[in-house]
Amino acid sequence: MAASATHTRPRVAVAKFASCDGCQLTLLDLEDALLDIAERFEVADFPEATSRRSPGPYDVVFVEGAISTAEQADQIQELRRQARFLVTIGACATAGGIQALRNWADHDAVRAAVYQHPEYVESLAKATPVGEHVHVDAELRGCPIDPGQLLELLTAVLIGRRPQIRDEAVCRECKRKGLVCVEVAQGMACLGPVTQSGCGALCPTYGRGCYGCFGPRNPSNARGWSRALLAQGRAPEEVWRLFAGFTAYAEPFRGVLTELGAARERADREAVPPAGEQPLSTARG
């Protein structure tokens, strides 16, 4: 990572594609650290925060959002050229986000269902993570990202070391916190075992199953988990909805969903609300 030069502050840019802006806001939410950050980084381009914009190249570019239009697909290439380190932030940029659920559906039908005048909407058939378009140097997962992890990444850039972001299951955070497993003790469907940690086991802390917003960990035996959930007697539709959340398009969740495709079609026929909207409603086993 970048060495911490005393004379030149690292130049940072924040860009967004198809997303809700929540992850960018996390940067602004680092209230206690904001002054220190502003002192140590040159925030060169951050339209969400300031209209004062400065062209690249940048040392670090934070990218929020999925690539959902042809225009975005071009812009991300240019952004990559301007970036020494390109860091994707949030479920949309790292996994395609909730909008990637359309990747399993008929594009025109989705557009017609959502927009009154679909002819004005020039979206690509698939919403895809940034990593499918350009090389990504680091990612911060989550919907939204965790402020602690963001600060750790900035710290690592300044110090010149690897960010201390652990590649482990959400279960580890539950166990360290002393939370009782909601899956084993209460029968809630939970994606914790196959999902990357970093959220502090937020949902289980409040007595709910994890719905995987940090996306699959590496390695993630999502197939093994979906098989076990089915073997517990859960309906394929329920398992489909559990995986069909904010990071559905990230492998191997994507593979599980494709496998469960038939179940999903059944779910559609029965006019169940679109998956992902209420992933937690299924978590009450």
Add this chain to the structure above:
Amino acid sequence: MLSSPIASQWFLGRADLDTLVQALRADGRRVIGPTVADGAIVYDEIGSAAELPSGWTDTQAPGRYRAAETGGDRVFDHTAGPTSWKRFTFPPVLELTVSHGEDFGFEQPAREIPPMAFLGVRACELAALGLQDRVFLGGQFTDEDYRGRRNAALVVAVQCSRANATCFCTSMGTGPEVRAGYDLLLTELAEGFVVEAGSPAGTAILQRLPARRATHAEMGAAVDSVEACRASMGEPLPMAGIHERLLAQLDNPRWAEVAERCLDCGNCTLSCPTCFCTATVERSDLDGRTSTSERLWDSCFDAGFARVAGGDFRSRSRDRYRQWLTHKFGTWMDQFSSLGCVGCGRCVTWCPVGIDVREELMAIAPPLAPTVEPEPVRPAAASPGAYSVARVSAVRLETSDTATLSLTDLDPAFLAGRPGQFAMVALPAFPAVPISISRYRPNGIDLTIRAAGPTTTALVNLKRGAKVGVRGPLGTWWPIEQAYGRHAVVVAGGVGLPPLRGLVDQLLAERERFSSVALFYGARTPADQVFADELKALAARDDIQVALTVDRAGPDWKGRVGVVTQLFDQVNCDCGRMTAFVCGPERMMQATVQTLIGRGVAPERIFVSLERHMECGIGLCGHCQMGRFFVCKDGPVFRLTQLGDTFNREGI
């Protein structure tokens, strides 16, 4: 109030349990005990006995836990739950070091460890604390933070009165009975608790409680309650030799099969009360001027756990599951002189996909032998004169002076005999001789006899259909189970092969239980080889290595010439994992044993069969005495280390 030191059992009414909690708190201790939270019975700080799970119980199964109210008033009716005591002796997150970049220094934070009391520690959990004591305090390097916390904790143990389906303390030898390592011990009865002190600190607390002497009925009921728990758990798992059984299975295909189910989530390791692996992460301020190293509970199921810059040593899930299981039930023994599992069953219950470690262990490293050692085979004819009459069904010449007699119509006791045992064989008017049994057949035995004296000469000259007196089977046998999971090597010299022939039969019959099987055989000349045709057939098989040598070659011999120990240059296995069975002339055995030990074979894994003058075969005539042994009944098969310096010494 009690006035004398406690050497007995006392009774505390259930309504008075809070006096114990308050006595502990009055000493300034944080009392940690079971309490109901988040749909489970967890261990947490409690302020009074009212917070204990009175009227609660739990049911556990692989991947499933449920707490439920019973409507009763028993307090400790649950079993090991989601929390383990290591949370309080080995915290999940611990600040290790604070480093400063500007003045370049590392500090260890000073820590105040307040006194604690653990209330409700079960037998398996006490054993787990003992195992972590070995890990953190038993070696060259120690964890002083652990020591501080461990010393700060007073232990109030509780006997288990029931077990869950996931409990297997009886298999690991850790419970259900609490035997030692506590300050106070409670056994819950219908009306209250039988209380015992196990330390001066426990006695001091007990003296402050409104307890009275327990009645005989109460003491009896306390014993019965633990025994009922034990009885409810069924047969223990066959754990004998699990260390070696498991390490012989590194290539078992089941590892890959488990990996299909295993999620690598690490819940087993973090629930486990003995797992001790940690990671260290840095928490730095923005420009790294001050940074704190934090130690976190880690898990060997983490993808990066064994990663270095160049790659990951255990990149596959199967590698990681194998690492965990072989550590817990195998290599832990090498490191800490005990297995790393206490049988609490947490890894079974809290595995989201319900992988049952017991099932995996038994599938991957199946039991070697019946768990209960069978009764030694007793000869039906126990007195020196009681011969039964058998019939010679076949005679086969092995060499110019050696023949194999097949006997039928035998005393049925022979059918239960084992390779390595012998029979006393008699003909009318001839003195009886001890002859090793060279094979067990479905309806008889083989005796291979060299004509060395009058009786043996008469025996080798018997014809098919002849009668012969036999008594046996006698003596000890080759302990084949000592080679399970290892390389089994059979070394024979001359007519030392017949006592080993039945062993070779058995090794091949159970071939999958051995890493490899080899036979090294030396004879004086090619013409002196017994079972020559069988040796050829064995040499053609690919599940046994056969190497032959002779002292003096004839014109047709194209094989090795030299003593049998020279064949060991063909040994291509790890001698540390070898079990050797040796029989032949005594000098040959001595040379063999020396060579084997020189190659790294453990002396306790070398077995020899000795020959001595025998008249009775049952330890009464005195002829076969060798040091403290009668070779006929304490042998003829001995573990080398049993013999001490009587082996390899002239004139004993």
